[in-house]
Amino acid sequence: MSEISVREALRDAMAEEMRLDKNVFLMGEEVAQYQGAYKVSQGLLEEFGERRVVDTPITESGFTGIGVGASMGGLKPIVEFMTFNFAMQAIDHIINSAAKTLYMSGGLIPIPIVFRGPNGPASRVGAQHSQCFASWYAHVPGLKVVSPWSAQDAKGLLKASIRDPNPVVFLENELLYGEVFEIPETEEDIIPIGKGNIVRAGCDITVTAFSAMVPKAIQAADMVAHEGISVEIIDLRTIKPLDSDIILDSVKKTNRLLTLEEGWQSSGIGAEIAAIVVSSAFDYLDAPIERITGVDVPMPYAANLENIALPQVNTIAESICRLCHKRI
């Protein structure tokens, strides 16, 4: 075992894939000389040079389109967004140019490309810099959407995303970059896209989470363990294609479901999971499905308001107890 941060895991994933495949390159704002706005690309310029680690101007629509075009031309770009909030400028190319071209061309023109960068609320950065885009991209046929929590998953899933022959939206989280995880030293560290992970096994209730919500789910599970509630936590890891089997198998065992996400509730990931469970495991449910999400408001700046706009451990624990008919 060795210790590694999520930031290093992402960098290692890119470096290893760039060593393996000369067509893989990284482009984005501040990725080269500055070593990444969040230092995720630390050391890559030094190893691979400016041909393969490309600083772009601040021009999301333009460089995303260039990335997709380079992919059409046979390369495998990794396009870094300084945050996914800025990818709104480029979402036309992600959806109309990247996601749809294989279909529109009758299978003739594949677009292997990774769009990656921090997603979701950070801390005290206000409404335009705090938003989860998971459900936006998960809505789109032709895209795969990945959002890891641990360093091992970040590395294994980013490697899988770079090797994937389709466009992949890879949603990271700024607040997780510095988190350190133990990572086993195995030869094959690819983690397949489309597979969830049972982070903690339990028998009373299923909690689904992804990215920064996973540690909150673990903390809440620790709290309710004192009440004798055994929580099964599923880290979705991939949002599209969603691993519905792992969710359904778990719910059939626990008979209860709570979904967690930082994104807004309306038409969110929780809504999708609830619909899947209701249509395929309705008879197994012993309680209504609950969703804990970000509140449907633009993110406020004030610390107290930001706090209540986001899912908190206490709220999660309360919800678990309510669903399991226990008082906390």
Added chain:
Amino acid sequence: MPQKKNKKLQPIQKQLLPADISEETLHTFYREMLLIRRFEEKAGQLYGMGKIGGFCHLYIGQEAVITGVQSSLSDGDSVITGYRCHGHMLSAGASPKEVMAELTGKVAGVSQGKGGSMHMFVRGKFYGGHGIVGAQVPLGTGLAFANKYNGNDRVTVTFFGDGAANQGQVFEAFNMAALWKLPVIYVIENNQYAMGTALSRSTAIEELYRRGAAFGIDGQRVDGMDVLEVKRVTEAAVSKCRLGEGPILLELMTYRYRGHSMSDPAKYRSKEEVHKVRDERDPIENLKKLIVDSGYKTEEDLKKEDKSIRSMISEAAEFAQMSPEPDPSALTTDIYMDDRWVDRKNV
């Protein structure tokens, strides 16, 4: 950059051929442009009959642009454009049958009926066929980026219209293309109207060839109704690009005779205006005159040829109507490279 005055556009003069243009080349151009025109006329008919659905943007009047440009390219060079792409497909060597079958939404279409009039591709040569106005400009710049990355001497020609020229991402692409010296030639097909909006009503400075000046991109205005002029200028631009002197901007002055799409009656301009261009500047008629005057072919020869092209197009139309629709199972293929990913539960 050269501040060329707006050159007065004249029909091709009865003159001696340039030394490097053979009579055979003229003849090839004639056939290629006529093929596009007859194809588009037929597509218009089929649209009127309800055999083609949705949007259908015809290229009639603009044939010299793609014909002249394509003749300057070599194997490995690539082309990309917007939704007015039938002519570009034919010029890239796609068969009229398969292009027409795409328009009718049939399985034999170049995109198996899944793309339609606006989304067609020839792998390794023509990269679409894009429906979001201006989006093809960064995409084409990205194709050029890939060529530069690979260290080859291939060139990408990125076409867009006078309407797309006002999209912000065009300038974003210009900036990066100039910054990274990418081997891309931007060709603005200036047909004077962005859908129904005349250039003067949409564009502060109408000399679009100057649009690259802020980025140090040389621009040139060219008579896009004169296939020989298009060829001459494009060949020079391609040579420069191959030597690493790209990007380059060309504004090709052209005109579409039909509406923006089949549903546009084009009431924003007078019939006289259209007739005047047709009578004086038509790229095919003017070339025909030149061929006949040169004595290489008689009017009768060319008529015969027109007839054979018309019959080829009729066959294509017949094929496009007779070909079966895609199998319903095609609905959920080609979404991912590995179709195991496709969720068929809600199909």
